[in-house]
Structure formats: C-alpha cells, structure tokens
Amino acid sequence: MLQTWRKYEHNATTWLLLLPAFASFFGLFAYPILVTLIQSFRPEGQADGFTFENYINFLSDPRGRDVIVLTFVLAIGTTFFSLLFSIPLALILRDKVRGHRFFRLLALIPLMVPGLIGALGLLLFFGSRGWFNLAAQALPFVTEPLTINYTLQGLMLFYVWLYFPYTALTTLSALEGLDRAVEEAGAVAGANPRQVLRYLIIPQIIPGVLAGSVLTFMTAFGAFSIPLITGGDYRPLSVQIYKEISSFIPAHWSAASAMAIVMGILQVAALTLYMRLLRQRQVR
Amino acid sequence: MRILKLYLHPLWNARLLLIYSFLSGFAILILAPFLMISLRSVGKGWFGKLWFPPEFTLQWFQTAIDIGNIPQVLGNTALIAAIAVAISTTIGILSGWAFGRRRLPGKEVLMAIILLPRMIPPITYALGVAKIFYGLDLVNTYLGVGLAHVSLCAPYAILVLSSTFEGLDERVLEASAVCGANTLKSFFYVILPMVLPGILASMIFTFTTSYNEFTLTLMTYGPDTVTMAVRTYLAIGEGYVEITSAMSVILVVPSLVILAMIQSGIQPEKLVGGFKGV
Numbered sequence: 001m002l003q004t005w006r007k008y009e010h011n012a013t014t015w016l017l018l019l020p021a022f023a024s025f026f027g028l029f030a031y032p033i034l035v036t037l038i039q040s041f042r043p044e045g046q047a048d049g050f051t052f053e054n055y056i057n058f059l060s061d062p063r064g065r066d067v068i069v070l071t072f073v074l075a076i077g078t079t080f081f082s083l084l085f086s087i088p089l090a091l092i093l094r095d096k097v098r099g100h101r102f103f104r105l106l107a108l109i110p111l112m113v114p115g116l117i118g119a120l121g122l123l124l125f126f127g128s129r130g131w132f133n134l135a136a137q138a139l140p141f142v143t144e145p146l147t148i149n150y151t152l153q154g155l156m157l158f159y160v161w162l163y164f165p166y167t168a169l170t171t172l173s174a175l176e177g178l179d180r181a182v183e184e185a186g187a188v189a190g191a192n193p194r195q196v197l198r199y200l201i202i203p204q205i206i207p208g209v210l211a212g213s214v215l216t217f218m219t220a221f222g223a224f225s226i227p228l229i230t231g232g233d234y235r236p237l238s239v240q241i242y243k244e245i246s247s248f249i250p251a252h253w254s255a256a257s258a259m260a261i262v263m264g265i266l267q268v269a270a271l272t273l274y275m276r277l278l279r280q281r282q283v284r
Numbered sequence: 285m286r287i288l289k290l291y292l293h294p295l296w297n298a299r300l301l302l303i304y305s306f307l308s309g310f311a312i313l314i315l316a317p318f319l320m321i322s323l324r325s326v327g328k329g330w331f332g333k334l335w336f337p338p339e340f341t342l343q344w345f346q347t348a349i350d351i352g353n354i355p356q357v358l359g360n361t362a363l364i365a366a367i368a369v370a371i372s373t374t375i376g377i378l379s380g381w382a383f384g385r386r387r388l389p390g391k392e393v394l395m396a397i398i399l400l401p402r403m404i405p406p407i408t409y410a411l412g413v414a415k416i417f418y419g420l421d422l423v424n425t426y427l428g429v430g431l432a433h434v435s436l437c438a439p440y441a442i443l444v445l446s447s448t449f450e451g452l453d454e455r456v457l458e459a460s461a462v463c464g465a466n467t468l469k470s471f472f473y474v475i476l477p478m479v480l481p482g483i484l485a486s487m488i489f490t491f492t493t494s495y496n497e498f499t500l501t502l503m504t505y506g507p508d509t510v511t512m513a514v515r516t517y518l519a520i521g522e523g524y525v526e527i528t529s530a531m532s533v534i535l536v537v538p539s540l541v542i543l544a545m546i547q548s549g550i551q552p553e554k555l556v557g558g559f560k561g562v
Contacts, residue, residue: 010386013386014382014386014387014388015382017378017379017381017382017386018378018379018382018383018394019378020374020375020378020379021375021378021379021398021438021442024371024372024375024434024435024438025397025398025400025401025438028401028409028413028431028432028434028435029400029401029409029435031412031416032409032410032411032412032413032415032416033408033409033412034412035412035415035416036408036409036411036412036415039411039412039415088306089306089310092303092306092307097303097304097307099307102311103307103310103311105543105547106310106311106314106315107314108543108547109314109315109318109543110314112492112539112540112542112543113318113496113536113539113540114495114496114498114512114513114516114535114536114539115496115498116498116513116516116517116520116532116535117318117321117516117532117535117536118317120317120321120516120520120528120529120532121316121317121318121320121321121532122317124317124320124321124324124525124529125316125317125320129331129333130320131316131320131335132316134333134335137333161313161314218403221405222404222405222406222407222408224405224406224407224498224499225498225499225517228517229517229520237405238405238407238499241407241408241411242407242502245411245503253411253415256411257411257412260407260408260409260411261408263405263407263408264404264405264408264409267403267404267405267408268403268404271403
C-alpha cells in the first residue's frame, strides 16, 4: 500500500515539474493557434459567424497561389543551394586546413547575428553602389551595375546566406564522425580520390546531411525578416500574413488567420513528407 | 583523354590554391556585408563609385542615440530578454529535471510536443498571441513581450537542460548521500556545480533567442517596448542608411560578444539544435 502511494507521489511530482512547461506550451502556442483557427472562420470584421470565405478567397485567388508557390520555391531552392555549397565547404574544413577554426567561426555568424542586420548588410553589399558591383564593374565586359537586390535570384542568395549554416554544420559533424580507416582501406584497395568520395564518403554522410537540410528547409519556409526587408515585390506567406495585418485599417485579421493556418498545415505536411522520405532512404 | 589528363594535372596540383580561393570567397561573402555596415556607420560623403568613405565621422551614432532613443531601447531589450530568460530557465530547470531524471511514459512524444513551437513558423501563432495579449492588455508591456518570447525560448531551455541533467552521474549523487549529505547539501555542493555550465549555456542561448527575436516582438510591441530589433526595422523603413547602420552596429555587438564566448567554451555544432527565431 505504502509502495503504491510512493509511486503515485513520485509520478505526481514528475507531472508537477512538467506543469510550467505545459502551461507555457498551451498558453503561448496551442491556445493562440486555436484562437487563430477560430478567427480564420469568422467573417472579416465580425465577432461571430462562421464562413469558409477566408480560405476560399485566399486559395482561389491566383495571387494567393503564387504566394504559396513562391514560399516553396524559396524554401526548396535554399535547401538545394545550401547543400551544394555546404558539402565542399565541409569537405575542405574537415581536413583542418590552415585557419579552419576561423572559417568555422564564420559559418556561425549568420546564425548568431540578427537576420535584420544580415539583410541590411547584404542590401548594401549587393546594391548598385556596393562593393560587389564596384568589383563587377572592374571587369571588362560589365558596364551597367548588376541588379541583385529585390530580384528572385537575389532573394534566394540572401536566404542561402542566412540559412546555410544549419546544413554546413551538420554536414561537418557528420563528416567528422566518419572513420577515416574506411577511406584509407578504400585507397589501399585502389580507389582514386574521386571514387572514395563518390562510393565511400557520400553514402555514409547522406543521412546526417539530409537531416541537417531539414533545418534549413524549415527555417527558410518560415523566414520573415529577410523577405520583409529584401523581398520587394516577392512576398512569401509569412510576409503576406504580416501585410494583411499591418497595411490595412482595420486589419484583415480573418484573412491573415486563414493564411497562418494554411501556412502551418503546409509546413507540417512538408516536414512529414521530408522525414518520411529520409526514413525510407535510411531503411534502404 | 591524355590531353584532358595533362590539363587536369596542374589543376590537381593547384588544389590548395583552389581551396583557398573558395574559402576566401566564402569569407568575403560572410564578412563584407558587416564591413560595409560598419563603414557606412562612420563614413561621411560616401557617394558614387568609391570603395571607401572619404571622411570619417561619429555623427551618425550621435544622431542614432539622440533621435533613435537608443539608450531606452537598449534598456527595453535587456529587460525583456531578462524576463524571457528568467521564465524560460525556471521552466527549463523544472521540466528538464523531469525529462532528464524521472521515468516518464512517452518521453519522446512529450518532448516532440514541447519542441513544436520551434518547428512551426512563429508568425502562425504570433497572430494568436497578439490577439490574446490585446484582450489581456499585455501588448506594449515588458511582461507581455517577454512572455511572447518565452514561447520560443522555453523549448530550447528544456532541450538543453534535460540533456544536462541526463548527463549527471548517478554514482556521484549516491556517493554524496553515502558521505552523509542531506538533500539540500548535495544539491548545493554536488548537483549545482555540475549542472551550472548547462544552466549558463541555456541562459546564453535563450538570451540570444530573445535578443534576436523579431516576429513575435513585432506583433506584441508598442511605443514603450520597442526593442533593438524592431527599432532597426523601423529605421530601415525610414530610409536613412547611415543612421540605420549605426544602430545595426550597436545591435550586433552583443551577438559578437556571445559568439566569442561560446567559441571558447561550447562546441559550435551544439548550436544547431537551437533553430534560430526568424
């Protein structure tokens, strides 16, 4: 009897310890989402009523669909280019070249510095009077300043700048976890460096690398500060939601809420799909 | 094929050169934006095709501090971050202990649920937070903005601290009990020194999260609770590049200090777990 009571008491303390965490989870996350969900079914500007209009308006509007497509293009493109950039970078930094500590530190900077400042700096650097264009105009065949800011390519570049560290750092730690003896065995068995890379290194690190790229995808999908400042006319979902609130008086709460719900669902769906694909790869 | 090999051979020999040009390109891409911001913030009369400003001045900083009200904004930012860090570290210690040291049915699922706010874009629930806080009159209060930050900071604190507590060696605790320490004593003399680095790390990371947090602040701030991130955003909208640059330099200093701190103590790879607030 006493034993059961002790066990019960023990359990009760555990749940009591977890209480603040769940309070903050429900109060600051679950309940706000519920409020948003309810709001998304209210007719615009009314306190009650029920309508699907907000969703229908958003999803049937070609501009609404463009916004969703743009968000996915940016997120997937960023993931792809981050991978393309991170794998060589990690392969180089793994070999402990001179100054590798400095370059590792550099890869952390976009993570630590507020995104706003990164965005401002990039706008200045790639602007028509920035160093990038000054250097480009020193080349013989470039006469006009290259336009990078406020274009889709530029926005993608900025995204990669800000979000590649997730991929780069996980790739690096996956590479460092490898047993070098395997590569040496491969080399002894007569594989050239390219073959070692293709058949020994890449297959081993792929699970870790793709897991890291999930983080890049996730953050790029929800990116807010970079497209808000540097996007110009290219507005992904997050910015579009904010514009519904900030640029209308009275604010379009219901429309914004519907978009927020759509965005949350898309994010969860994309992540689930990505994870499932990853797991299938690993099983094979 | 022979010719191709002949051409490729010197390229392979020059691979160090290639590697370093790749790395210096990377360094330029990361650092040049910040260099340009800092030069902008002290440059005067920097127009046209000039690589560097012709004159230097501190007047933009002066203007930023006078007009941008920077001292008060910095105070706001620090106070809000302190509130967020205090609340989320308390939550993190309590729940981290439950996750790390107690038997808990469905631990993984619970942890995944707790980490959800870091996986969903903040804007999706920032709307709801703003709406609720309007109703509770929490918008434009320090507590309100700090609480909004807790939604992002707390999961991280829980994640870091539960792994800290999990790493505690059971035998050391037993040893302290065998040596006659009571619960209070073994807490202060044995457990606390062992977990302090973890608690500090969690505080540093939650502080950075709160300090950099933009989305949730933008939805809950008011005239009295402007933080550095929001002030810089407003300044970008106002369009005075030099003054905005001066503000950015002020805003970026704490991040760099923290970066230096963690570089000396904490492995960079661990940072990846803390998805940055966008």
